[in-house]
Amino acid sequence: MYTLLQTLLIETLEKDTDPVLRRFIETVLPEMEREFGAIPALGGSEAAHYDRLTRMGDSYAETKSKRWASTADQSLLVHVLNGLLTAWNIIPLLPAHETISEDEKRQLCLGLTLHDYNKYCQGEEEDSPKADEVESILALCGEMGEKLGFDSFWADWRSHLSNIGYLAQNTQGKCGTNLPLANWPNITGKGHRLMSPLRHLLAFGDVAVHMNNPADILTTTRGDRLREHLRQLGIEGSLVYHRLRSTTGLLSNGIHNAMLAYTQQEGWYPLLFFAQGTVYLAPEDGDSPDREQVKEVLWKGIEQRLSNAMLGGDIGFKRDGKGVKVSPQTLELFTAERLIRSLADVIVAKVGNVKNPATPKRLNSLGLTGTELERLLPVADLRCDRLAELISLVQRQFFAQSEAFIVWVLQRLKLQGQITLEQTQAQKGGVNYGWYRVAAEYVLVRSTLDTEQFTEVLENFVQALADWAVERELLPKKDNPTQSAFLEYVDQYLEVSDWACAQTSFAQELESYAAAKTKGSKQPICSLSSGEFASEDQVDSVVLFKPQQYSNKNPLGGGQIKRGISKIWSLEMLLRQATWAVPSGKMEDQKPIFLYLYPAYVYSPQVAQAIRVLLDNLKQRVNFWEIHKFWQKNDCKVTALRDFPWLAEQDTEPEAGRFQDSAYGGKGDKKDLPFMGISYTTTRGKTVTDAWVEPAFLALAMSRLLGIKVVTTPSQTPLYNSDSDFNESIKLDGPASFWSVMGLPESIHLEELWQGRIQQIDDFIQRLLILYSTHLESQADKPDPRWRALPDTTRQLMSDPLNIFSLKEKGCRKQKRDPTRTEAAQYWHYAQLLAKGDNTMTKKLTLIRRLAEEYRQFYRTRSTDSTHAILLPLTKAMDTILSVPPDIPTEDLILEGAGQLRDAIARQKPYLRPILMDKTLKGSAKRAQELRAIEQFMTTCVEDLFLGQYKGDIALLQENRNRLKSGVGFAYQMLDLQEATEQSPEESE
Numbered sequence: 004m005y006t007l008l009q010t011l012l013i014e015t016l017e018k019d020t021d022p023v024l025r026r027f028i029e030t031v032l033p034e035m036e037r038e039f040g041a042i043p044a045l046g047g048s049e050a051a052h053y054d055r056l057t058r059m060g061d062s063y064a065e066t067k068s069k070r071w072a073s074t075a076d077q078s079l080l081v082h083v084l085n086g087l088l089t090a091w092n093i094i095p096l097l098p099a100h101e102t103i104s105e106d107e108k109r110q111l112c113l114g115l116t117l118h119d120y121n122k123y124c125q126g127e128e129e130d131s132p133k134a135d136e137v138e139s140i141l142a143l144c145g146e147m148g149e150k151l152g153f154d155s156f157w158a159d160w161r162s163h164l165s166n167i168g169y170l171a172q173n174t175q176g177k178c179g180t181n182l183p184l185a186n187w188p189n190i191t192g193k194g195h196r197l198m199s200p201l202r203h204l205l206a207f208g209d210v211a212v213h214m215n216n217p218a219d220i221l222t223t224t225r226g227d228r229l230r231e232h233l234r235q236l237g238i239e240g241s242l243v244y245h246r247l248r249s250t251t252g253l254l255s256n257g258i259h260n261a262m263l264a265y266t267q268q269e270g271w272y273p274l275l276f277f278a279q280g281t282v283y284l285a286p287e288d289g290d291s292p293d294r295e296q297v298k299e300v301l302w303k304g305i306e307q308r309l310s311n312a313m314l315g316g317d318i319g320f321k322r323d324g325k326g327v328k329v330s331p332q333t334l335e336l337f338t339a340e341r342l343i344r345s346l347a348d349v350i351v352a353k354v355g356n357v358k359n360p361a362t363p364k365r366l367n368s369l370g371l372t373g374t375e376l377e378r379l380l381p382v383a384d385l386r387c388d389r390l391a392e393l394i395s396l397v398q399r400q401f402f403a404q405s406e407a408f409i410v411w412v413l414q415r416l417k418l419q420g421q422i423t424l425e426q427t428q429a430q431k432g433g434v435n436y437g438w439y440r441v442a443a444e445y446v447l448v449r450s451t452l453d454t455e456q457f458t459e460v461l462e463n464f465v466q467a468l469a470d471w472a473v474e475r476e477l478l479p480k481k482d483n484p485t486q487s488a489f490l491e492y493v494d495q496y497l498e499v500s501d502w503a504c505a506q507t508s509f510a511q512e513l514e515s516y517a518a519a520k521t522k523g524s525k526q527p528i529c530s531l532s533s534g535e536f537a538s539e540d541q542v543d544s545v546v547l548f549k550p551q552q553y554s555n556k557n558p559l560g561g562g563q564i565k566r567g568i569s570k571i572w573s574l575e576m577l578l579r580q581a582t583w584a585v586p587s588g589k590m591e592d593q594k595p596i597f598l599y600l601y602p603a604y605v606y607s608p609q610v611a612q613a614i615r616v617l618l619d620n621l622k623q624r625v626n627f628w629e630i631h632k633f634w635q636k637n638d639c640k641v642t643a644l645r646d647f648p649w650l651a652e653q654d655t656e657p658e659a660g661r662f663q664d665s666a667y668g669g670k671g672d673k674k675d676l677p678f679m680g681i682s683y684t685t686t687r688g689k690t691v692t693d694a695w696v697e698p699a700f701l702a703l704a705m706s707r708l709l710g711i712k713v714v715t716t717p718s719q720t721p722l723y724n725s726d727s728d729f730n731e732s733i734k735l736d737g738p739a740s741f742w743s744v745m746g747l748p749e750s751i752h753l754e755e756l757w758q759g760r761i762q763q764i765d766d767f768i769q770r771l772l773i774l775y776s777t778h779l780e781s782q783a784d785k786p787d788p789r790w791r792a793l794p795d796t797t798r799q800l801m802s803d804p805l806n807i808f809s810l811k812e813k814g815c816r817k818q819k820r821d822p823t824r825t826e827a828a829q830y831w832h833y834a835q836l837l838a839k840g841d842n843t844m845t846k847k848l849t850l851i852r853r854l855a856e857e858y859r860q861f862y863r864t865r866s867t868d869s870t871h872a873i874l875l876p877l878t879k880a881m882d883t884i885l886s887v888p889p890d891i892p893t894e895d896l897i898l899e900g901a902g903q904l905r906d907a908i909a910r911q912k913p914y915l916r917p918i919l920m921d922k923t924l925k926g927s928a929k930r931a932q933e934l935r936a937i938e939q940f941m942t943t944c945v946e947d948l949f950l951g952q953y954k955g956d957i958a959l960l961q962e963n964r965n966r967l968k969s970g971v972g973f974a975y976q977m978l979d980l981q982e983a984t985e986q987s988p989e990e991s992e
Contacts, residue, residue, distance in 0.1 A: 005656065008613070008645070009657070010653065014659070021108070023112065031152055036080055036642075039080040039083060039123070042080075042125075045604070049072035077710075081603050085212045085604075085607045086209050086212045090115060093233075094108075097237065098238075101236075103200070110163055113156075118172075118174040135181060137186055137188070173197075173202055175206070182198075199235055213225060216246070216277060217244035217280040217282050230242060239287055244282045244500055245497065246277075247279055248279065253578040254571065256675050258301055258304075260676060262301070263281065269289060270285065275605050276602065276605065276678060277602060277678065278601050279724060285500075294494075294499075297499070309336060312581035313333055315345075315349070317352065317580070317581065319333035319544060329396070331539060343397060343469045345465075347393070347461040347462040347464070362442065366379055369429055384446075386446050393465070394441070398435070402472075402477065409427055413441070416444075422444065427440075427441055487537075527566055529569035530566040531568060541567060542568075545577060547579060547580065548590065593686065597716055598680075598715050599722070600680035600682070601712040601725065603712050611677070615680075620650040624684075627788060630644075633647050639769070639772075642765070644768070682701075689791075692741060692790050694717075701715075703767055706732050712733070713733050741793050741797040775793075778793055780811060782813075804834040805851070808834070808970050809965065811826065811830050821869070822973065824976045824977070826976075827977045828976070834848055850943075851971055852978075855978055860940075861876075861937055862875065862908055863917050875911075879900075879907050881964060881968075883900035883904075885961055887899065904941060
């Protein structure tokens with residue numbers, strides 16, 4: 004089986020990727036996921052660090068825990084993987100005489116894999132060897148190598164263990180190094196090669212993955228260390244960067260990718276990807292990019308991204324009862340000539356009301372004679388609608404005051420002798436009905452043309468119109484405030500090495516804000532950002548949400564507050580429409596929840612491409628029925644989710660280089676790399692719970708499986724510009740109520756989970772899967788999961804672990820059957836996981852199990868018997884407790900209950916009484932042992948259950964009676980399965 008991370012990497016790597024690296028990904032990577040995925044290399048909870056260090060007897064526990072907790076999370080898996088790939092990526096840049104052998108490449112892979120062995124030891128709560136304890140270091144490396152599957156990667160790795168250990172110990176610059184080769188026994192090959200180039204390659208990768216901002220190469224000592232390693236390796240070039248100090252989503256990703264394309268032509272080699280930019284290796288003698296040229300390239304890139312969708316009618320246009328309308332942004336982005344030449348496609352895309360054309364109704368409204376209507380109505384169909392709306396749109400937008408346009412249209416359609424100029428301008432309710440008459444007269448003469456042929460007519464019409472308007476210079480000159488705002492945005496937010504810092508427009512922003520707050524202001528402020536850039540009214544053909552949403556309430560006695568949207572966020576919204584193919588103004592009805600994916604510090608180019616493939620190919624909807632079945636089939640192990648088919652059309656075995664051509668720099672279609680990835684979920688349900696079920700799970704799963712950071716929110720805007728703005732691995736913004744009822748925090752810190760102070764991230768996923776699985780098996784009506792009832796399921800599970808058994812029984816009753824032994828064992832395991840960390844619940848489960856164990860000593864029934872038969876001893880005991888006077892002495896209650904239970908057992912068949920069937924005992928001994936067992940069970944029921952658990956409260960016991968019976972019944976079945984399995988391991992349900 005291939006894991007999700009493996010599949011993504013294999014399918015994005017080039018087909019001619021070095022076999023050593025490919026073999027590492029195929030063999031060692033999945034074991035790294037299992038061993039390193041939940042161990043933090045950086046970051047962590049102060050409380051969890053302190054707890055572990057004090058248990059290990061560290062006298063500096065408080066200082067260390069505070070220092071470690073001050074940094075953001077990065078898992079050891081991501082730390083090693085990105086470090087290795089970064090080191091690997093600079094191997095081709097080495098001088099021509101510097102050749103790395105196959106064995107050296109393998110040593111590099113394994114040395115970097117083990118270089119943070121001390122953090123692995125911390126995860127196992129063990130002391131790591133000191134730098135001078137070479138034998139212990141090599142022993143630990145050997146132990147870890149066996150766990151991580153080094154044998155499959157390199158059969159001869161043990162012969163080179165000292166080389167691997169040397170590299171692992173000496174990856175760091177000075178801290179904890181043991182550099183003399185003489186200290187390391189059995190060094191193979193040329194020892195000096197370990198010092199250089201291998202050690203410098205490892206160190207470069209290790210330093211790089213500690214960076215959390217492209218500008219770190221200039222503002223921190225890490226940049227100096229990277230440059231020094233490049234110098235030692237003989238790699239020529241200088242480290243440069245580009246950074247965008249604002250993150251909108253697709254717009255900022257588009258800018259980043261346009262910068263990649265531009266810098267590639269300049270010979271810049273991308274090394275590290277961050278949410279806000281890239282670090283490159285540039286030629287030493289290269290010039291800094293020209294600011295104006297860069298701005299021009301970026302604008303052309305954005306314009307190109309929007310042109311196909313806009314000029315095809317997909318976005319930027321809206322059709323209502325008054326016809327097709329153009330958004331202000333569309334008018335600004337394209338010249339009038341280009342727009343007119345593209346309108347045929349727009350009209351075809353937007354006007355599609357074949358069954359209910361508007362022309363017949365509008366001809367009837369014109370007051371035509373009966374003869375004229377009888378002549379025109381047979382051809383009053385979609386063709387007339389399209390021609391009339393095309394002419395109306397062009398006139399309204401470009402030729403509103405031009406009589407020459409009307410004359411030209413009638414001449415073009417050869418109707419100048421049939422219809423007067425005044426008749427073409429007959430209006431009603433702001434709609435020009437006259438053009439519908441013109442269209443009908445035109446179609447009448449050409450009624451044999453089908454819809455496809457008529458599209459050609461429309462195309463010829465707009466081309467001729469554009470030629471005529473250009474020849475007579477009738478079209479307005481293009482004024483593009485959107486472009487001006489974009490260029491201003493780039494000026495203020497884009498940083499490139501050696502560029503002078505642009506001053507932010509605080510004065511302009513303050514002036515815009517103050518002007519917008521005046522009573523006479525007609526310029527609304529953007530509701531998604533500040534007033535820094537020019538804004539306009541929220542147009543429903545642009546925004547994905549309903550216009551005027553995300554607004555403050557109106558002041559008492561004041562006028563209607565009008566909210567706007569800035570030119571920058573208009574571009575973002577249009578890009579989302581173009582990329583996601585979502586309806587403008589209506590997406591909010593689907594209750595979208597956005598997942599913003601950030602790198603944990605940094606991506607290597609290969610991982611960035613892998614995340615892009617994930618976003619492009621993630622299944623549209625998570626099928627929890629499939630996940631539930633897959634999870635149960637794999638013994639309810641969270642780690643098995645790595646092997647779940649998350650991608651659409653995912654094969655059993657990944658195809659090497661499948662997405663190579665669509666990756667950045669490939670030969671095929673270039674797709675954007677997700678510097679900050681965006682995905683979203685929608686729901687067909689009507690509740691907040693429906694909306695949050697899928698994204699809450701995806702946030703946990705994607706963070707755990709890929710080591711990325713995930714912020715999940717209903718907000719259209721990203722909450723953070725980069726991962727360095729928050730320390731947690733996962734943040735959920737305002738999740739549904741079931742999340743808090745489950746006891747799950749809104750932000751999850753990796754180290755807290757790993758230490759179990761809150762629980763491991765695996766535990767969170769497991770608790771969520773238990774909740775979802777229990778709900779699907781008890782409350783759902785397949786195929787409807789009925790997520791609206793999930794809060795009720797959650798409250799039941801968290802209020803009492805015994806309710807999980809009642810819920811399962813409820814689901815079985817729907818299927819008209821009893822729970823099987825396998826299901827009983829499974830749900831018992833669920834209950835134990837839910838009770839973990841809660842002493843009261845754990846004690847209750849322990850007591851329930853003890854009750855089943857004690858009465859199984861003297862009463863056994865078949866697992867296929869009815870629930871009533873299985874629970875006979877418990878039922879009799881509880882009947883006695885609930886029916887006797889409350890003031891009866893404890894001893895009398897025990898004796899009375901034991902007596903009644905003995906009589907009930909005596910009436911059962913002998914084969915149901917295991918003590919009676921024991922041939923090693925004599926008759927009197929059998930009766931005495933059975934009596935003692937019955938009395939012990941009754942004592943537990945009275946003292947521990949009634950008086951202990953329920954404090955002698957008969958009403959409380961009565962209230963929980965059915966829960967107790969469900970729990971004991973499941974415990975009985977679970978014990979029965981355990982016993983049968985021990986006797987016959989091959990036994991199946």
